[in-house]
Amino acid sequence: MKMLVTFEKAFRLRMIGHLDLMRAMQRALRRSDLPIRYSQGFNPHILLTFAAPLSLGHTGLREVMEVPVEGECNPDFFKARLQRALPPEIQLVSVRAVDDTHKSPMALLYAARYRADLEEVPDALRTALPAFLAQGEITAVKKTKTGEKTVDLKPMIHECSLNGNAMYLTLDLREESSCKPELLLRTLSDFAGVPLPRFTCTRLMLFAMRDLALIPLEDA
Amino acid sequence: MNEQQEAVFERLLEQVQKPARYTGGEMNTDVKPWEEAEVRFAFGFPDTYDIAMSHLGIKILYHIINRLPWGLCERVFTPWPDMGDGMRREGLPLFSLESRHPVRDFDIVGFTLQYEMSYTNILEMLDLAGIPAYARDRGEDDPLIVAGGPCAYNPEPLAPFVDAYMIGDGEDVMIQLCSAVREHKKAGTSKEALLKALAGIHGVYVPRFYDVSYHADGTIAAMTPNDACAPEKVERCVVTDLNGADYPETIPVPYTDVVFDRIVLEIMRGCTRGCRFCQAGMIYRPVRERSLERLIEIADRLEASTGYEEISLSSLSTGDYSCLPELIQSLMDRYQEKRVSISLPSMRIDNIVKQSLEMTQRVKKSGLTLAPEAGTQRLRDVINKGVTEDDLIRSVTDAFECGWSTVKLYFMMGLPTETDDDLRGIGDLAAKVTQAYYRTPKEKRGKGLRVTCSASVFVPKPFTPFQWAAQDTLDMVEEKQQRLREYLKIKNVVFNWHEGHLSFLEACISRGDRRIGDVIYTAWKKGCRFDGWNEHFRFDLWMEAFRECGLDPAFYAYRERPYDEINPWDIIDAGVTKEYLIRECEKAKAEKTTQDCRKGCNGCGLQRWKGVCACYENARHV
Numbered sequence: 001m002k003m004l005v006t007f008e009k010a011f012r013l014r015m016i017g018h019l020d021l022m023r024a025m026q027r028a029l030r031r032s033d034l035p036i037r038y039s040q041g042f043n044p045h046i047l048l049t050f051a052a053p054l055s056l057g058h059t060g061l062r063e064v065m066e067v068p069v070e071g072e073c074n075p076d077f078f079k080a081r082l083q084r085a086l087p088p089e090i091q092l093v094s095v096r097a098v099d100d101t102h103k104s105p106m107a108l109l110y111a112a113r114y115r116a117d118l119e120e121v122p123d124a125l126r127t128a129l130p131a132f133l134a135q136g137e138i139t140a141v142k143k144t145k146t147g148e149k150t151v152d153l154k155p156m157i158h159e160c161s162l163n164g165n166a167m168y169l170t171l172d173l174r175e176e177s178s179c180k181p182e183l184l185l186r187t188l189s190d191f192a193g194v195p196l197p198r199f200t201c202t203r204l205m206l207f208a209m210r211d212l213a214l215i216p217l218e219d220a
Numbered sequence: 221m222n223e224q225q226e227a228v229f230e231r232l233l234e235q236v237q238k239p240a241r242y243t244g245g246e247m248n249t250d251v252k253p254w255e256e257a258e259v260r261f262a263f264g265f266p267d268t269y270d271i272a273m274s275h276l277g278i279k280i281l282y283h284i285i286n287r288l289p290w291g292l293c294e295r296v297f298t299p300w301p302d303m304g305d306g307m308r309r310e311g312l313p314l315f316s317l318e319s320r321h322p323v324r325d326f327d328i329v330g331f332t333l334q335y336e337m338s339y340t341n342i343l344e345m346l347d348l349a350g351i352p353a354y355a356r357d358r359g360e361d362d363p364l365i366v367a368g369g370p371c372a373y374n375p376e377p378l379a380p381f382v383d384a385y386m387i388g389d390g391e392d393v394m395i396q397l398c399s400a401v402r403e404h405k406k407a408g409t410s411k412e413a414l415l416k417a418l419a420g421i422h423g424v425y426v427p428r429f430y431d432v433s434y435h436a437d438g439t440i441a442a443m444t445p446n447d448a449c450a451p452e453k454v455e456r457c458v459v460t461d462l463n464g465a466d467y468p469e470t471i472p473v474p475y476t477d478v479v480f481d482r483i484v485l486e487i488m489r490g491c492t493r494g495c496r497f498c499q500a501g502m503i504y505r506p507v508r509e510r511s512l513e514r515l516i517e518i519a520d521r522l523e524a525s526t527g528y529e530e531i532s533l534s535s536l537s538t539g540d541y542s543c544l545p546e547l548i549q550s551l552m553d554r555y556q557e558k559r560v561s562i563s564l565p566s567m568r569i570d571n572i573v574k575q576s577l578e579m580t581q582r583v584k585k586s587g588l589t590l591a592p593e594a595g596t597q598r599l600r601d602v603i604n605k606g607v608t609e610d611d612l613i614r615s616v617t618d619a620f621e622c623g624w625s626t627v628k629l630y631f632m633m634g635l636p637t638e639t640d641d642d643l644r645g646i647g648d649l650a651a652k653v654t655q656a657y658y659r660t661p662k663e664k665r666g667k668g669l670r671v672t673c674s675a676s677v678f679v680p681k682p683f684t685p686f687q688w689a690a691q692d693t694l695d696m697v698e699e700k701q702q703r704l705r706e707y708l709k710i711k712n713v714v715f716n717w718h719e720g721h722l723s724f725l726e727a728c729i730s731r732g733d734r735r736i737g738d739v740i741y742t743a744w745k746k747g748c749r750f751d752g753w754n755e756h757f758r759f760d761l762w763m764e765a766f767r768e769c770g771l772d773p774a775f776y777a778y779r780e781r782p783y784d785e786i787n788p789w790d791i792i793d794a795g796v797t798k799e800y801l802i803r804e805c806e807k808a809k810a811e812k813t814t815q816d817c818r819k820g821c822n823g824c825g826l827q828r829w830k831g832v833c834a835c836y837e838n839a840r841h842v
Contacts, residue, residue: 010245012243012244012245013243013245013475015233015239015240015243016240016243016475016476017240017476020240020475020476020477021475023475024247024473024475026527027247027473027526027527027528027529028247028527029527030527030528030529030558031247031524031525031526031527033524038559044559057234085527086247087245087246087247087248087249088245088250089245198231200230
């Protein structure tokens with residue numbers, strides 16, 4: 001059996017990197033005394049997969065991870081036990097039990113929704129937004145390991161709206177097509193001819209795609 | 221921290237290296253309510269988070285203070301220069317990790333003194349906190365500044381800055397000190413009155429109640445109490461029953477990488493071996509063991525509360541623990557299913573049990589570190605390192621047969637009476653270790669032999685038989701390092717050596733007097749901090765500081781001191797007596813060894829603690 005665990009990573013932990021968070025989660029699982037599974041090999045470790053690493057500096061409200069367990073395990077029991085073993089800055093949102101054959105959340109992940117809280121929104125940026133989105137192609141320069149690559153962001157954007165100083169973004173997040181909020185905001189600022197405003201980012205939720213609609217990843 | 225400071229802080233976090241050093245919120249660091257606490261203690265470790273969180277003492281005392289219903293303890297470490305500079309630029313005061321309260325709002329700020337080269341970091345922390353460095357400049361509203369730890373055995377170099385020192389084991393005296401502060405706060409008495417009360421606590425040294433006068437040659441003429449509250453000598457604290465001593469059942473679990481990220485089980489305190497260069501071996505006497513049952517109880521609770529995957533057995537000489545194989549076996553049986561590995565640092569060459577090696581490697585194999593310290597039997601006798609070449613070769617052979625192929629050997633250079641033969645001896649030993657590897661059958665030994673030889677520079681330390689010794693000059697050190705490099709040009713052997721400059725300064729400060737405080741302050745003013753970190757060590761600035769203060773570093777490091785000179789640390793009664801240290805120093809000169817005191821009492825002075833001292837008890841039975 002596998003547990004699909006949805007959790008919040010609080011603002012205070014935003015500077016804790018992905019690998020550190022994973023280790024913290026593994027230690028919490030050890031503390032919880034739940035029937036977790038270990039990898040084979042000389043240095044066995046707890047089996048655990050995050051759907052998507054959260055960028056350093058980001059808060060996450062509904063992060064998803066998959067925890068394989070031995071035998072059967074009641075999700076409510078699992079949630080209560082694991083929550084007790086976690087620091088207050090990591091709160092569990094939901095736990096769902098699925099078969100071992102269930103597709104991993106990493107494979108199901110399609111997109112993510114973010115809120116970027118901008119310290120200030122220059123008028124030029126606010127005014128430029130409709131025109132920016134109305135372009136037939138939104139060209140951006142993406143830095144990759146091998147160099148720079150020009151991509152079209154247009155098909156990756158599911159939502160991009162400004163509400164006060166908060167920008168809500170739903171963007172593709174899968175291997176073949178992904179756009180980070182930083183890239184979109186940088187491209188938008190360049191388009192508007194203003195420097196990139198300072199912002200903090202919260203990942204609100206992760207999505208899978210079913211019947212051409214985005215559904216919460218933990219429900220997929 | 222107010223909202224505006226929070227915003228500044230969050231912005232700084234995005235600009236600095238390793239921001240997780242500053243964010244707190246780790247497992248088992250639950251914040252106690254600030255308003256309800258009667259005594260608030262900021263526990264300062266003058267180094268980075270990664271170093272500080274690897275230290276056992278802070279975890280013990282953190283637990284002890286937080287267990288007091290009226291006490292609160294939070295942690296504060298030295299911000300790395302990028303953060304420190306940022307905080308200064310933005311006017312952000314030093315704050316605690318847990319509740320992010322400004323450090324100057326605490327009642328007590330305590331520092332643990334683990335090594336001399338962290339002293340400038342204390343001044344850096346006080347400055348960032350907005351607390352005047354010099355005790356004389358602090359007022360009634362400033363926190364009480366206290367210190368403890370091994371380097372506090374010579375309290376004088378930091379005497380101008382510290383209000384009160386706790387000398388020796390901290391478990392009990394810490395509670396007494398906090399209680400005194402609590403009563404003082406309730407009664408609303410002056411700081412002067414508090415300090416007088418503190419000076420009356422056993423094991424507490426309050427520097428301002430002592431006057432120091434000097435001879436024309438710079439040596440100390442007298443150190444005398446200037447107030448009736450101050451004892452002639454401050455006797456260190458000894459926790460007599462380690463089983464009864466408080467030990468944390470939960471410890472903070474860092475998110476980010478720290479040097480020792482595991483459960484540390486202190487299996488015993490003290491060492492009976494009597495190596496003559498070793499300060500720890502002298503000041504942590506007598507040997508006190510924790511029982512097997514108590515250790516398993518502690519391990520169980522810590523394993524359950526931390527989720528750590530490794531338990532490390534800690535003490536000055538783990539192999540001397542009387543039921544080591546039983547302990548390892550019980551721990552391994554207990555935690556096999558949970559995949560917890562057991563590690564054994566600081567093993568001595570002569571007692572590494574092959575069985576222990578085999579047992580620990582079943583779970584996880586780490587490198588093997590051995591410390592012969594000197595290259596010849598003659599010099600090992602001088603320093604009373606009771607190991608022989610046969611011991612060493614037998615140990616490494618055992619290890620090679622168990623599949624090890626990486627061995628680290630620690631040596632010291634510049635030990636008293638050292639000659640070229642002793643340096644050559646280091647090369648010979650290393651060669652013999654490689655030969656032992658090749659003698660081991662191929663199917664047994666691991667692949668890829670690697671012998672790492674490290675040679676540190678000897679630093680004479682207070683309360684050791686070598687406390688009167690002269691350190692080698694920097695020129696001598698450099699020349700010896702050259703020779704050692706030649707002697708260690710051996711296949712599969714790597715030689716590591718350290719710059720002599722840091723050891724030279726360490727020697728100046730560790731045996732320094734009260735005047736050294738001004739040098740430390742001047743060096744810090746010039747920009748010195750994180751001196752123990754290569755990239756920040758500025759020897760030139762330190763030398764300028766000595767010049768400006770009119771003090772000669774050679775006076776402190778290079779001079780062989782006569783037995784009748786008053787040492788700055790003579791104000792402390794560390795347990796070992798001067799008579800014993802002189803006796804040991806003379807035996808060293810005569811190349812005579814002293815037996816392990818478990819085999820019979822050597823009269824070091826600890827026999828005064830009747831019933832605590834294992835050697836005293838044994839000596840009666842012999």
